[in-house]
Amino acid sequence: MNTHTLTLLTIVAEALLKDRLIHEVRQAGAKGFTITDVSGEGSRQRRVSELLGDNIKIEVITKRETADKILTVLHKDFFPRYAVVAFMSEVQVVREDKYL
Amino acid sequence: MNTHTLTLLTIVAEALLKDRLIHEVRQAGAKGFTITDVSGEGSRQRRVSELLGDNIKIEVITKRETADKILTVLHKDFFPRYAVVAFMSEVQVVREDKYL
Amino acid sequence: MNTHTLTLLTIVAEALLKDRLIHEVRQAGAKGFTITDVSGEGSRQRRVSELLGDNIKIEVITKRETADKILTVLHKDFFPRYAVVAFMSEVQVVREDKYL
Amino acid sequence: MTLFQMFQSNICSPMVLAFAFGIVCRLIKSEMAIPRDLYTSLSIYLLFALGLKGGVELSHSPWQQLILPAVVTIALGVITPISSFLSLRYLGRFSIADAAGIAAHYGSVSAVTFIAAEKFVLANLGEGSVAPFMPTLLTLLEIPGIQIALAIGVLGLAKSKRDKDSASGVRASDAAGPSLAGVWHELLTARSMVLLVGGMVIGFIIGYEGYASVKPFFDKGEWMFKGALTLFLLEMGLVAGSRLADLKHAGAFLIAFGIAAPIAHGALGVYLGSLAGLDAGSCTVLGSMAASASYIAAPPAVRMTLPEANPTFYLTAALAITFPFNLLVGIPLYFRMALAMAGH
């Protein structure tokens, strides 16, 4: 299979940010995303899941620039205030145009 | 730890394809897989999750040729008809023989 | 975005190991983790999920040495006795210090 | 009671109001949601309870009475998908796949519409006014219509592809979907079917006596069932509400179809029912069954076998148009038809 390299951006955040994060992902121009219910612990030691919901993971396959755009928004508006982590890696896809 | 490089193939698809996709994964010779319930949106704008179920994610660690075999089947039988995306990346494992 | 490279360690294991694995992850010095409920099949053909629970996936972003430490414990105490797989890949993060 | 009074009393039942409430929640963009597992649990409970009661009733009703009604029910299961397909394809100019996909839904039956119709008749004519074997007919009507419509769709697509291929001289890969045999197995062993039939068999074995100890838990006449139904209809309202925005994509023809088809099929059901010797109450229920569109069994089967059909069309028509139409207007209407036919 002939493949193309794209960026997989993964965001893990507290669940109540779901709608706002989806909005930012769309805003930045991503064509799709996949969401998973997860739980977790990090440096913020948030033990509030019962009443505030657990975490969600949002995965976005997109080109590097779009991922960067999303990261910039996260950096500015979300990282300082909420429990959010984000990371990127490279993935191989078959139908590149589907994601651009 | 001494590690070996293998391919991680990730498939995200509508949930009712679960049994058929597992069948294809096994058929191609993969030794195992991990399944997660997810939801998502893509270019097909399917808003049918309540009555047709959400998406699933299938992850398969295997050698590149097996992943290619699965991708070929997806490309032929699934991509044109169903809401499915797939992508690959490289991962490091300790016990290579477990996956071959 | 200026990014740093870290290791993403992914562990898939039978659910009843959850507390023990979290303990090992913390013990090795990781600063956080994300857990997902998953199901799956592997070489052990464990068909016990109804009464013993399904699998969990634990994802840890950390430096390579810490991941190696966790893998060593898995290799010694878990791989031989339980249904567990683990693999690593590289990811790009923005705030490196958060994970160290 | 006038037809209008009937509408009114029908609209003010907790179940209909719960459905409306669900729709409103979506219209005001509330985050309100019923947990997935609660929804599944309620549907397991309702279908099993339905089958159980049906089996108990069957266990002491003479089998001969069942034959004619069963025959007309199967006739409805053959006629309604075909009539739906033809009007959608040739009047509505839908593609083969879309026409067949929608037809599969209207050829099958909605269990909640069945329950609502039965409740309506019992409220108006009293205990005993609906034949005990109606759940059996429900089971008979569930599958054939889906299969017939799917066969039409799959064969039609194959033919149109062969035509294209022979025109272009190229042979397209036949991206094989699941076999029709696979779909039979799928439908016969689907959760809804298995619960109805399983409940029926258990009910038949335990009879009145064994049923007594669990009757308050499962019986349709009891408040437990009614409470569960109220919550289930709240969820149905939520789902229907999130489909309302799709009505504009559905187009005027589909909206008209979603109202005209139930009226036509409902009238046919009432008529065939009376031919088979059913009383007015049972005719109403049979008419409502024929008029209803499946939204539990049909969607996954159609999605699997005819992925070319657009889900927006069939889901919106079945759940956002025909289901509320039947609940509010259709059932009282078929009831009037049945009374008229019985000479009242």
Next chain:
Amino acid sequence: MTLFQMFQSNICSPMVLAFAFGIVCRLIKSEMAIPRDLYTSLSIYLLFALGLKGGVELSHSPWQQLILPAVVTIALGVITPISSFLSLRYLGRFSIADAAGIAAHYGSVSAVTFIAAEKFVLANLGEGSVAPFMPTLLTLLEIPGIQIALAIGVLGLAKSKRDKDSASGVRASDAAGPSLAGVWHELLTARSMVLLVGGMVIGFIIGYEGYASVKPFFDKGEWMFKGALTLFLLEMGLVAGSRLADLKHAGAFLIAFGIAAPIAHGALGVYLGSLAGLDAGSCTVLGSMAASASYIAAPPAVRMTLPEANPTFYLTAALAITFPFNLLVGIPLYFRMALAMAGH
């Protein structure tokens, strides 16, 4: 009955014991957990049932009686968040965000405390001793307090930032949170609000007659509701139990506040209630509402809009201190106050 006997009978109810049981489970580090979907299902059921009954009662009670009590309820919704903020900020030396976040919880109301208070009054004074429109007041009290506290917090933070900026000469980026208008929509369409109001509207429409068929399923006086409440309180106990360890982070002032605030607000509620002409039973319930701290509607709203506030403070205070205090001590106390005020 002496105050002590009241405490005793209160403590030995299955609901209070289930709450205690939940706490014990966490203390002995048991893996015991209530499935998330069961918790959500129970809360949907309880809130909808609460609204439904309230609506049914409203449907045959004269509206004029509601006006004065509604006015004092809204007064409570304005006073309690401000009194909470001021004491937390200036006596307790909490940061603006923390003080406002906690105040949002104490300005709103806990539905389970409401139910417990009503049960308590009915058990002591009998049927009819609580005004039928109390659930309406519950709905009125839910939101204003949250909004007022959030507004105080957001405006206070903005001001302190402007002060800092003008001092340093640098302009910080204003990492925009959601707008207050967004929060209004969020709160008005939140699950708990929608279920209460939706249930109330449905109850109002169906009235006594329509309610009869689902009463055993939904009514607060029936065992179904009590059983569901018992399980819900078990879960509340589990959550509270896992917060107990946080009491040491909360600090002595917050613990004192978690006990003093409900007493003060409860007394105020009882007093305003009697001013508005409510009888002793309804005064007790109004006092308990004012005394209670929200732990369903408030936490997500505060987390969203004031992420600077530390959740450990507001969750621990509301659920691990004030809720059990009201359940065990507060309600009987407000009851004595109400009786005293009524001249008994």
Next chain:
Amino acid sequence: MTLFQMFQSNICSPMVLAFAFGIVCRLIKSEMAIPRDLYTSLSIYLLFALGLKGGVELSHSPWQQLILPAVVTIALGVITPISSFLSLRYLGRFSIADAAGIAAHYGSVSAVTFIAAEKFVLANLGEGSVAPFMPTLLTLLEIPGIQIALAIGVLGLAKSKRDKDSASGVRASDAAGPSLAGVWHELLTARSMVLLVGGMVIGFIIGYEGYASVKPFFDKGEWMFKGALTLFLLEMGLVAGSRLADLKHAGAFLIAFGIAAPIAHGALGVYLGSLAGLDAGSCTVLGSMAASASYIAAPPAVRMTLPEANPTFYLTAALAITFPFNLLVGIPLYFRMALAMAGH
């Protein structure tokens, strides 16, 4: 009633049929499934209800009566895991880990078998024919058998490893599992234990009076409990059905063991019960407890501590052989034994 008639009436109960229905669903490869959270909710409800009722009963029964039955129950908890281990290891030639793993299941007890036995006795001998403290015995029997079998397994494995090491001269790494102390904590605070004991304590405190208000929700004699049990047994049937295919891997010895062990342990339980002065009904229940194999508490404990034991063996034996055997044949059999011993 002859033994045969008893079997027949037993088989036709809704619960047994629901179990059979679950098995059939798996045999026809239906997608039918009970949502995980519903399953967990049902088991929470059933165990808590069981404990609650037990506690209420205890609150007004003289403690001295409990002593002898408690002693023989603990004796059963010591004897049955050892007898199981010995026959599996030396007659069945199972590995140490497998023999100990299976023995842990047969040394403990199945709560659903307990309920079924009690229902059976009450149906045949009427109200009051089972001692009120039986749920207490259930609690006593749950854990010791698991611990004893695990200790046998862990010590046996350690010894066989030492033997191998000293033979080869190499010292294997001792891949440390959880300590037995850890397992004690795990078992004592496991959900099933905590619910039984917690329910019992609450029941003991509230007594008859407090129980009255929630009795219809929780009581074993009420339809709510029976309905929940029916759904739970449907799920058990689904799980057992998916294990049937494993019977061929289990081998003839294990199948024979799965039938012979309950008969032997059941007879012993009946005998010891009558020695302890229990009446025929209670002896039947004690025998059924001894005969039953745990499939809720034991599997995770064994998997955790003895991962070398093959789950296919213990799960298949406990759930696909012994559980249905007891449900259909065992309970009536122990009942005959108990009657015979009582001289009927």
